[in-house]
Amino acid sequence: MHMTKNLDSSNEKIRLWTRQHKKVWEELKEKGIYRAKKEHIIEKNDTISDYYLKLYDWYIKHAQRFVPRPEGVTYPIWLSTSSENRLQLVENTVVLELEVDRKDVVITDFDKWGYVVNYWYVPIDKQDEKKHNEELKRYGIGDESALIMGDKGNFYPLLKNKIIKSWERMFYITNEETCFTQATLWEIKKEWVVDVLQG
Numbered sequence: 001m002h003m004t005k006n007l008d009s010s011n012e013k014i015r016l017w018t019r020q021h022k023k024v025w026e027e028l029k030e031k032g033i034y035r036a037k038k039e040h041i042i043e044k045n046d047t048i049s050d051y052y053l054k055l056y057d058w059y060i061k062h063a064q065r066f067v068p069r070p071e072g073v074t075y076p077i078w079l080s081t082s083s084e085n086r087l088q089l090v091e092n093t094v095v096l097e098l099e100v101d102r103k104d105v106v107i108t109d110f111d112k113w114g115y116v117v118n119y120w121y122v123p124i125d126k127q128d129e130k131k132h133n134e135e136l137k138r139y140g141i142g143d144e145s146a147l148i149m150g151d152k153g154n155f156y157p158l159l160k161n162k163i164i165k166s167w168e169r170m171f172y173i174t175n176e177e178t179c180f181t182q183a184t185l186w187e188i189k190k191e192w193v194v195d196v197l198q199g
Contacts, residue, residue, distance in 0.1 A: 012102040015194075016079040016183050017086035017095055024188075025094045025196060034188045036075040055117060059184075062168060063106045069186050076184035081107065085180065089199035097195035098188065110180040112170035119145035122166040135159070 021040075028034050041056070042049040056075055063069075063076060079098070080086035089095055115122045121144060123129035136144055139156060144163065147153040153160035173179050 013099050014081075014102045014105055014183075015083075016081060016098045016100060016105065016185070017083055018077060018079040018098070018188070019087035019089070019093050019095050022092050022094050022198065025096065025198075028096075028188060028190045028193065032190045034077070035073050035186070036077050038074060041075060058116075058164075058167070062171065063184060066106050066171065067104060067186065073186045076106070076186060077188060079183040079185060081181045081183050089197055091199055093199045095197040095199075096188070096193050097197075098185075098192040099194050100185065100192045104185060106171070106184045107173070107181050108170045108183070109173055110182045112167075113182065116167045116170055119148040119163070121163045122169045124169070 024034050045052045112122050121132050147160045
């Protein structure tokens with residue numbers, strides 16, 4: 001398994017795109033820096049914010065091993081690694097195009113993050129996925145997310161731990177050419193902004 005360049009300390013630059021509320025651009029112009037806040041996550045995700053905050057806690061714990069989290073930073077900021085796949089403008093938003101040092105960026109597999117968000121096992125390959133599904137079937141588990149979200153995990157702790165451990169695979173890119181990636185930064189600095197699209 002090839003690890004993405006998450007521990008790259010070179011001076012290579014990378015372009016990233018992020019859609020944010022227009023207030024974020026105002027804050028960047030005024031303060032020169034933007035950091036995600038818990039209240040913004042709650043406001044954005046409304047009734048499912050606790051669900052995402054729990055996922056973010058897991059993500060933060062692992063992402064900071066690749067790029068240390070600066071003091072005072074609580075949550076990551078999510079970005080697209082290509083302009084084609086970036087989120088489009090909607091009302092009251094801006095899309096910021098950034099140029100940042102590669103060493104400040106955590107890049108992950110977008111599809112594998114989808115597995116994590118659903119509390120599913122992230123397989124190594126098709127064969128591993130088949131083997132895992134057979135194991136679930138043997139135990140009579142139809143909804144594997146119940147192992148994490150419900151009390152089913154208390155009865156199958158090894159299976160629950162296997163699923164959670166598999167999530168770390170999102171930090172590993174097996175084929176950079178075909179993999180759909182995403183990125184996070186711990187903060188955005190105004191000097192990194194090279195273009196702003198306003199909605």
